[in-house]
Amino acid sequence: MSQHPAITVRDVSFEWNSGSVVLNHCSLEVPAGEFWMLLGTNGSGKSTLLRILADLLPRKSGAVAVNGQVGFVFQNPDHQLVMPTVGADVAFGLVEERLTVPQVRQRVTEALSLVNLQALQQRPIYALSGGQKQRVAIAGAIARHCDILLLDEPTALLDPESQTDLVQQVSELVRQRQMTALWVTHRLEELDYCDGAFLLEGGRVVDSGEPERLKRRLMSQG
Known part of the structure:
Protein backbone atom coordinates (compact mmCIF):
# COMPACT_ATOMS: atom_id res chain seq x y z
CA MET A 1 0.00 0.00 0.00
CA GLN A 69 -7.84 8.26 -11.81
CA VAL A 70 -11.31 8.85 -10.36
CA GLY A 71 -14.61 7.13 -11.09
CA PHE A 72 -17.81 8.80 -9.83
CA VAL A 73 -21.01 6.89 -9.07
CA PHE A 74 -24.15 9.00 -8.74
CA GLN A 75 -27.02 8.36 -6.35
CA ASN A 76 -29.29 7.77 -9.35
CA PRO A 77 -27.57 5.57 -11.96
CA ASP A 78 -29.98 6.80 -14.65
CA HIS A 79 -28.01 10.07 -14.55
CA GLN A 80 -24.89 8.36 -15.93
CA LEU A 81 -25.93 5.31 -17.95
CA VAL A 82 -26.22 6.49 -21.54
CA MET A 83 -26.07 3.45 -23.84
CA PRO A 84 -28.84 0.94 -24.59
CA THR A 85 -27.17 -2.23 -23.28
CA VAL A 86 -24.96 -3.17 -20.34
CA GLY A 87 -21.87 -4.02 -22.41
CA ALA A 88 -22.19 -0.94 -24.62
CA ASP A 89 -22.46 1.34 -21.62
CA VAL A 90 -19.32 -0.03 -19.97
CA ALA A 91 -17.48 0.22 -23.31
CA PHE A 92 -18.64 3.82 -23.83
CA GLY A 93 -16.28 5.14 -21.17
CA LEU A 94 -13.30 3.66 -23.02
CA VAL A 95 -13.78 5.67 -26.23
CA GLU A 96 -11.07 8.22 -25.39
CA GLU A 97 -8.45 5.54 -24.68
CA ARG A 98 -8.11 4.53 -28.35
CA LEU A 99 -8.06 0.81 -27.55
CA THR A 100 -8.44 -1.94 -30.12
CA VAL A 101 -11.76 -3.78 -30.30
CA PRO A 102 -10.30 -6.90 -28.58
CA GLN A 103 -8.87 -4.70 -25.80
CA VAL A 104 -12.26 -3.05 -25.24
CA ARG A 105 -13.99 -6.43 -25.13
CA GLN A 106 -11.46 -7.69 -22.60
CA ARG A 107 -11.87 -4.62 -20.36
CA VAL A 108 -15.68 -4.87 -20.51
CA THR A 109 -15.72 -8.60 -19.76
CA GLU A 110 -13.29 -8.21 -16.87
CA ALA A 111 -15.20 -5.29 -15.33
CA LEU A 112 -18.60 -6.97 -15.58
CA SER A 113 -17.13 -10.16 -14.11
CA LEU A 114 -15.93 -8.24 -11.06
CA VAL A 115 -19.44 -6.92 -10.36
CA ASN A 116 -21.10 -10.27 -11.21
CA LEU A 117 -22.91 -8.99 -14.30
CA GLN A 118 -21.04 -10.77 -17.09
CA ALA A 119 -24.11 -12.84 -17.98
CA LEU A 120 -26.08 -9.62 -18.54
CA GLN A 121 -23.72 -8.04 -21.06
CA GLN A 122 -26.40 -7.90 -23.78
CA ARG A 123 -29.24 -6.94 -21.40
CA PRO A 124 -31.00 -3.63 -22.12
CA ILE A 125 -30.34 -1.03 -19.43
CA TYR A 126 -34.07 -0.41 -18.98
CA ALA A 127 -34.55 -4.08 -17.98
CA LEU A 128 -32.14 -3.87 -15.02
CA SER A 129 -32.96 -3.44 -11.36
CA GLY A 130 -31.67 -0.39 -9.48
CA GLY A 131 -28.90 -2.42 -7.87
CA GLN A 132 -27.82 -3.85 -11.21
CA LYS A 133 -27.70 -0.35 -12.72
CA GLN A 134 -25.43 0.82 -9.90
CA ARG A 135 -23.13 -2.13 -10.55
CA VAL A 136 -22.99 -1.23 -14.24
CA ALA A 137 -21.93 2.29 -13.25
CA ILE A 138 -19.20 0.82 -11.03
CA ALA A 139 -18.12 -1.55 -13.83
CA GLY A 140 -17.65 1.49 -16.07
CA ALA A 141 -15.14 2.92 -13.60
CA ILE A 142 -13.36 -0.43 -13.26
CA ALA A 143 -13.10 -0.79 -17.06
CA ARG A 144 -11.33 2.58 -17.20
CA HIS A 145 -8.90 1.25 -14.58
CA CYS A 146 -9.88 3.94 -12.08
CA ASP A 147 -7.86 3.91 -8.87
Whole structure:
Protein backbone atom coordinates (compact mmCIF):
# COMPACT_ATOMS: atom_id res chain seq x y z
CA MET A 1 0.00 0.00 0.00
CA SER A 2 1.23 3.50 -0.81
CA GLN A 3 2.40 5.59 2.14
CA HIS A 4 0.72 8.62 0.56
CA PRO A 5 -3.03 9.14 1.04
CA ALA A 6 -5.17 8.55 -2.04
CA ILE A 7 -7.22 11.66 -1.21
CA THR A 8 -6.11 14.72 0.74
CA VAL A 9 -8.41 17.65 1.53
CA ARG A 10 -6.99 20.71 3.29
CA ASP A 11 -9.12 23.60 4.56
CA VAL A 12 -11.59 23.38 1.69
CA SER A 13 -14.48 25.82 1.72
CA PHE A 14 -17.44 26.13 -0.64
CA GLU A 15 -20.50 28.32 -0.80
CA TRP A 16 -23.28 28.78 -3.34
CA ASN A 17 -23.74 32.06 -5.18
CA SER A 18 -26.52 32.87 -2.71
CA GLY A 19 -23.85 33.03 0.02
CA SER A 20 -24.99 29.80 1.67
CA VAL A 21 -21.88 28.13 3.15
CA VAL A 22 -21.73 24.35 2.55
CA LEU A 23 -18.11 23.48 3.40
CA ASN A 24 -16.19 25.40 6.04
CA HIS A 25 -12.44 24.69 6.22
CA CYS A 26 -12.99 20.97 5.72
CA SER A 27 -9.96 18.63 5.97
CA LEU A 28 -9.51 14.86 5.68
CA GLU A 29 -7.23 12.14 4.34
CA VAL A 30 -8.31 8.82 2.81
CA PRO A 31 -5.60 6.11 2.99
CA ALA A 32 -4.76 4.44 -0.32
CA GLY A 33 -6.31 1.02 -0.81
CA GLU A 34 -9.02 1.47 1.82
CA PHE A 35 -12.81 1.87 1.89
CA TRP A 36 -13.96 4.93 3.85
CA MET A 37 -17.38 6.50 4.32
CA LEU A 38 -18.61 10.08 4.68
CA LEU A 39 -21.37 10.46 7.27
CA GLY A 40 -23.55 13.39 8.20
CA THR A 41 -27.07 14.76 8.12
CA ASN A 42 -28.60 16.33 5.02
CA GLY A 43 -26.87 19.65 4.38
CA SER A 44 -23.65 18.71 6.16
CA GLY A 45 -21.66 18.96 2.91
CA LYS A 46 -21.08 15.28 2.05
CA SER A 47 -22.22 15.31 -1.58
CA THR A 48 -20.69 18.73 -2.21
CA LEU A 49 -17.29 17.52 -1.01
CA LEU A 50 -17.52 14.44 -3.22
CA ARG A 51 -18.32 16.59 -6.26
CA ILE A 52 -15.34 18.84 -5.52
CA LEU A 53 -13.09 15.76 -5.38
CA ALA A 54 -14.45 14.69 -8.78
CA ASP A 55 -13.93 18.18 -10.27
CA LEU A 56 -17.68 18.58 -10.74
CA LEU A 57 -17.72 21.70 -8.52
CA PRO A 58 -15.07 24.38 -7.93
CA ARG A 59 -13.90 24.93 -4.35
CA LYS A 60 -13.80 28.47 -2.97
CA SER A 61 -10.52 27.95 -1.12
CA GLY A 62 -8.25 25.24 0.23
CA ALA A 63 -6.34 22.43 -1.46
CA VAL A 64 -7.30 19.00 -2.83
CA ALA A 65 -4.96 16.20 -3.95
CA VAL A 66 -6.40 13.08 -5.57
CA ASN A 67 -3.71 10.54 -6.41
CA GLY A 68 -5.12 8.44 -9.20
CA GLN A 69 -7.84 8.26 -11.81
CA VAL A 70 -11.31 8.85 -10.36
CA GLY A 71 -14.61 7.13 -11.09
CA PHE A 72 -17.81 8.80 -9.83
CA VAL A 73 -21.01 6.89 -9.07
CA PHE A 74 -24.15 9.00 -8.74
CA GLN A 75 -27.02 8.36 -6.35
CA ASN A 76 -29.29 7.77 -9.35
CA PRO A 77 -27.57 5.57 -11.96
CA ASP A 78 -29.98 6.80 -14.65
CA HIS A 79 -28.01 10.07 -14.55
CA GLN A 80 -24.89 8.36 -15.93
CA LEU A 81 -25.93 5.31 -17.95
CA VAL A 82 -26.22 6.49 -21.54
CA MET A 83 -26.07 3.45 -23.84
CA PRO A 84 -28.84 0.94 -24.59
CA THR A 85 -27.17 -2.23 -23.28
CA VAL A 86 -24.96 -3.17 -20.34
CA GLY A 87 -21.87 -4.02 -22.41
CA ALA A 88 -22.19 -0.94 -24.62
CA ASP A 89 -22.46 1.34 -21.62
CA VAL A 90 -19.32 -0.03 -19.97
CA ALA A 91 -17.48 0.22 -23.31
CA PHE A 92 -18.64 3.82 -23.83
CA GLY A 93 -16.28 5.14 -21.17
CA LEU A 94 -13.30 3.66 -23.02
CA VAL A 95 -13.78 5.67 -26.23
CA GLU A 96 -11.07 8.22 -25.39
CA GLU A 97 -8.45 5.54 -24.68
CA ARG A 98 -8.11 4.53 -28.35
CA LEU A 99 -8.06 0.81 -27.55
CA THR A 100 -8.44 -1.94 -30.12
CA VAL A 101 -11.76 -3.78 -30.30
CA PRO A 102 -10.30 -6.90 -28.58
CA GLN A 103 -8.87 -4.70 -25.80
CA VAL A 104 -12.26 -3.05 -25.24
CA ARG A 105 -13.99 -6.43 -25.13
CA GLN A 106 -11.46 -7.69 -22.60
CA ARG A 107 -11.87 -4.62 -20.36
CA VAL A 108 -15.68 -4.87 -20.51
CA THR A 109 -15.72 -8.60 -19.76
CA GLU A 110 -13.29 -8.21 -16.87
CA ALA A 111 -15.20 -5.29 -15.33
CA LEU A 112 -18.60 -6.97 -15.58
CA SER A 113 -17.13 -10.16 -14.11
CA LEU A 114 -15.93 -8.24 -11.06
CA VAL A 115 -19.44 -6.92 -10.36
CA ASN A 116 -21.10 -10.27 -11.21
CA LEU A 117 -22.91 -8.99 -14.30
CA GLN A 118 -21.04 -10.77 -17.09
CA ALA A 119 -24.11 -12.84 -17.98
CA LEU A 120 -26.08 -9.62 -18.54
CA GLN A 121 -23.72 -8.04 -21.06
CA GLN A 122 -26.40 -7.90 -23.78
CA ARG A 123 -29.24 -6.94 -21.40
CA PRO A 124 -31.00 -3.63 -22.12
CA ILE A 125 -30.34 -1.03 -19.43
CA TYR A 126 -34.07 -0.41 -18.98
CA ALA A 127 -34.55 -4.08 -17.98
CA LEU A 128 -32.14 -3.87 -15.02
CA SER A 129 -32.96 -3.44 -11.36
CA GLY A 130 -31.67 -0.39 -9.48
CA GLY A 131 -28.90 -2.42 -7.87
CA GLN A 132 -27.82 -3.85 -11.21
CA LYS A 133 -27.70 -0.35 -12.72
CA GLN A 134 -25.43 0.82 -9.90
CA ARG A 135 -23.13 -2.13 -10.55
CA VAL A 136 -22.99 -1.23 -14.24
CA ALA A 137 -21.93 2.29 -13.25
CA ILE A 138 -19.20 0.82 -11.03
CA ALA A 139 -18.12 -1.55 -13.83
CA GLY A 140 -17.65 1.49 -16.07
CA ALA A 141 -15.14 2.92 -13.60
CA ILE A 142 -13.36 -0.43 -13.26
CA ALA A 143 -13.10 -0.79 -17.06
CA ARG A 144 -11.33 2.58 -17.20
CA HIS A 145 -8.90 1.25 -14.58
CA CYS A 146 -9.88 3.94 -12.08
CA ASP A 147 -7.86 3.91 -8.87
CA ILE A 148 -10.43 5.76 -6.77
CA LEU A 149 -14.20 5.29 -6.55
CA LEU A 150 -16.35 8.17 -5.28
CA LEU A 151 -19.89 6.99 -4.54
CA ASP A 152 -22.64 9.48 -3.67
CA GLU A 153 -25.27 7.63 -1.61
CA PRO A 154 -25.36 4.78 -4.14
CA THR A 155 -27.86 2.76 -2.09
CA ALA A 156 -30.38 5.58 -1.55
CA LEU A 157 -32.83 4.35 -4.20
CA LEU A 158 -32.37 0.61 -3.56
CA ASP A 159 -34.36 -1.92 -1.53
CA PRO A 160 -32.70 -3.20 1.69
CA GLU A 161 -31.38 -6.44 0.16
CA SER A 162 -29.84 -4.59 -2.80
CA GLN A 163 -28.33 -2.02 -0.42
CA THR A 164 -26.45 -4.75 1.45
CA ASP A 165 -25.38 -6.50 -1.75
CA LEU A 166 -23.92 -3.30 -3.21
CA VAL A 167 -21.92 -2.24 -0.16
CA GLN A 168 -20.54 -5.79 0.20
CA GLN A 169 -19.57 -5.76 -3.48
CA VAL A 170 -17.69 -2.47 -3.20
CA SER A 171 -15.94 -3.65 -0.04
CA GLU A 172 -14.75 -6.78 -1.86
CA LEU A 173 -13.69 -4.79 -4.94
CA VAL A 174 -11.52 -2.47 -2.86
CA ARG A 175 -9.65 -5.46 -1.49
CA GLN A 176 -9.45 -7.42 -4.74
CA ARG A 177 -8.35 -4.50 -6.91
CA GLN A 178 -6.47 -2.52 -4.24
CA MET A 179 -8.68 0.45 -5.06
CA THR A 180 -9.63 3.32 -2.78
CA ALA A 181 -13.30 4.16 -2.19
CA LEU A 182 -15.07 7.07 -0.52
CA TRP A 183 -18.79 6.38 -0.02
CA VAL A 184 -21.37 8.96 1.10
CA THR A 185 -24.11 7.53 3.31
CA HIS A 186 -26.41 8.20 6.23
CA ARG A 187 -27.17 4.49 6.80
CA LEU A 188 -25.33 3.38 9.94
CA GLU A 189 -25.57 -0.32 9.01
CA GLU A 190 -23.29 0.33 6.03
CA LEU A 191 -20.45 1.16 8.43
CA ASP A 192 -20.04 -2.59 9.01
CA TYR A 193 -18.28 -2.89 5.65
CA CYS A 194 -15.77 -0.02 5.62
CA ASP A 195 -12.27 0.52 7.01
CA GLY A 196 -12.98 3.95 8.45
CA ALA A 197 -15.38 6.88 8.37
CA PHE A 198 -15.58 10.66 8.60
CA LEU A 199 -18.40 12.55 10.32
CA LEU A 200 -19.29 15.91 8.79
CA GLU A 201 -21.19 18.59 10.70
CA GLY A 202 -21.60 22.16 9.54
CA GLY A 203 -19.35 21.63 6.55
CA ARG A 204 -16.31 20.25 8.36
CA VAL A 205 -15.04 16.93 9.69
CA VAL A 206 -15.74 16.75 13.43
CA ASP A 207 -14.74 13.12 13.98
CA SER A 208 -13.08 10.30 12.07
CA GLY A 209 -11.68 6.83 12.51
CA GLU A 210 -12.98 3.41 13.54
CA PRO A 211 -16.45 2.77 12.07
CA GLU A 212 -17.89 0.96 15.09
CA ARG A 213 -16.97 3.84 17.41
CA LEU A 214 -18.59 6.38 15.09
CA LYS A 215 -21.67 4.19 14.82
CA ARG A 216 -21.97 4.08 18.62
CA ARG A 217 -21.56 7.86 18.81
CA LEU A 218 -24.31 8.49 16.28
CA MET A 219 -26.66 5.92 17.80
CA SER A 220 -26.22 7.49 21.23
CA GLN A 221 -27.22 10.85 19.73
CA GLY A 222 -30.46 9.21 18.59
